Amino acid sequence: MPSAKTLLMLPGDGIGPEVMAEVRRVIEWMDRRRHVSFDIAEGLVGGCAYDVCGEAVSDQTMADAMKADAVLLGAVGGPKWDKVPFDKRPEAGLLRLRKDMDLFANLRPAVVFDALAEASTLKLDVIKGLDIMIVRELTGGVYFGEPRGIETLPDGTRRGVNTQVYTTPEIQRVARVAFELARKRANRLVSAEKANVMESGLLWREEVQKLHDAEFPDVQLTHMYADNCAMQLVRNPKQFDVIVTDNLFGDVLSDEASMATGSLGMLPSASLGAADAKGRRRAMYEPVHGSAPDIAGKGIANPLATLLSFAMMLRYSFDMAEDANLIEQAVKNVLNGGLRTADIMQKGKARVSTTVMGESIVKELDKLAA
The missing domain is CATH 3.40.718.10 (Isopropylmalate Dehydrogenase)
Incomplete structure (x- = not known):
C-alpha cells in the first residue's frame, strides 16, 4: 500500500x-x-x-x-x-x-457538463462543450496592497483607500503556472489586465510578454483588456482556453465564467x-x-x-x-x-x-x- x-x-x-x-x-x-x-x-x-x-x-x-x-x-x-x-x-x-x-x-475551471448545458442562461450553441481554466493571482494586488483603510478628512468627509501593486516576481510566477497549464491543454493563453489606464496593468502585460518570449514561445499568447475579456466571456466563451489575470479581475472574471456554466454548485477550485x-x-x-x-x-x-x-x-x-x-x-x-x-x-x-x-x-x- x-x-x-x-x-x-x-x-x-x-x-x-x-x-x-x-x-x-x-x-x-x-x-x-x-x-x-x-x-x-x-x-x-x-x-x-x-x-x-x-x-x-x-x-x-x-x-x-x-x-x-x-x-x-x-x-x-x-x-x-x-x-x-x-x-x-x-x-x-x-x-x-x-x-x-x-x-x-x-485555478478555477469553468466546465459545462453536457447534462447541465441547458441550465445556463446563455444559448446552448454558445455554451455547450465549454472547458476553460482561469488562473487568478491570489496573494497580491488590490486586496493586499498598502496603504489601505478608511480615513476621515479635515472637512469631515471620509476616504477609502486600497492600493493595486504588483512586482515582477509576483506576476511571473503566476504567469508561469498559466503557461504550463496551457501547454497541457490547447496551448493558448490570454492574459487580461487594464494596461491602457493602470500602470500596474502595463507592468503585468510587459512581464507576461517577457516570460513568454524567454520560456514559452511555443504557447500562443494574447493580451486582452479585462473589460473586453468580460464581454467576450459572454459573447463567445469557447474562444478561450486558459486565462491568467490579477487578483481583482480574476475574482470578477472567474465568477462570470462560473455563472456562464449555469451551475455554481458544480465548480471546484485549487x-x-x-x-x-x-x-x-x-x-x-x-x-x-x-x-x-x-x-x-x-x-x-x-x-x-x-x-x-x-x-x-x-x-x-x-x-x-x-x-x-x-x-x-x-x-x-x-x-x-x-x-x-x-x-x-x-x-x-x-x-x-x-x-x-x-x-x-x-x-x-x-x-x-x-
Whole structure:
C-alpha cells in the first residue's frame, strides 16, 4: 500500500460539513478499492472557529495546514457573524490561509457538463462543450496592497483607500503556472489586465510578454483588456482556453465564467503555492460555492463541487490523474443518469439528497473500477 498522504480537512460553516462528509465517503472507497490511504486531520476555520477561539483560524490550524500535503476546505461565512470585527470575520480565515501558505495561483475551471448545458442562461450553441481554466493571482494586488483603510478628512468627509501593486516576481510566477497549464491543454493563453489606464496593468502585460518570449514561445499568447475579456466571456466563451489575470479581475472574471456554466454548485477550485526542490507545493482546494446557510442542515446541498475539488487535489497535489479521472467520470455518469440535487434540478430528472448523491457517486465508482 502506498504511504499515507496527509490531508487537512476544514469543513467550515453552513453546508461545508455536509458536503465534506461525501468526500469522506469517496476517500473510504479509495482506501477499500484503490488501496490509497490518507492520513486525515480536521480543523476549524471561519465562523465556527471564531465561536470556539475568537479567531477565524487558529495558529494551530495554520500550523497543521502548513505541514499537510493538501488542505480541503468546505465553505466559510454566514449572517451569524456579520457583526464581528472585520479582521475576525469568517472570510479573514480564508485570506490568512491563502496568504500564510503563499497560495498565489488560483485555478478555477469553468466546465459545462453536457447534462447541465441547458441550465445556463446563455444559448446552448454558445455554451455547450465549454472547458476553460482561469488562473487568478491570489496573494497580491488590490486586496493586499498598502496603504489601505478608511480615513476621515479635515472637512469631515471620509476616504477609502486600497492600493493595486504588483512586482515582477509576483506576476511571473503566476504567469508561469498559466503557461504550463496551457501547454497541457490547447496551448493558448490570454492574459487580461487594464494596461491602457493602470500602470500596474502595463507592468503585468510587459512581464507576461517577457516570460513568454524567454520560456514559452511555443504557447500562443494574447493580451486582452479585462473589460473586453468580460464581454467576450459572454459573447463567445469557447474562444478561450486558459486565462491568467490579477487578483481583482480574476475574482470578477472567474465568477462570470462560473455563472456562464449555469451551475455554481458544480465548480471546484485549487489554490497552489510554489513548488519546492522536491516538487511539492502547498495547496488548498475548495468548491466555488459559498456556505449557503439558508439550506444548511437540510440535506439538500450539492456535494459535487467539493468532490470535484477533491479530484483536483488528486491531480495537482498527488499526481493521481487516473483516480481524478475516475471521480470526474463518475460525476458525469451520475448526471447523465438523471440524478440532480435541488440547485441543479431539471424537469423530468430525479431530485436526490446530498447523501444519496454521494452514495450514487460511490456506486458509479464501483462500476468504473470493476
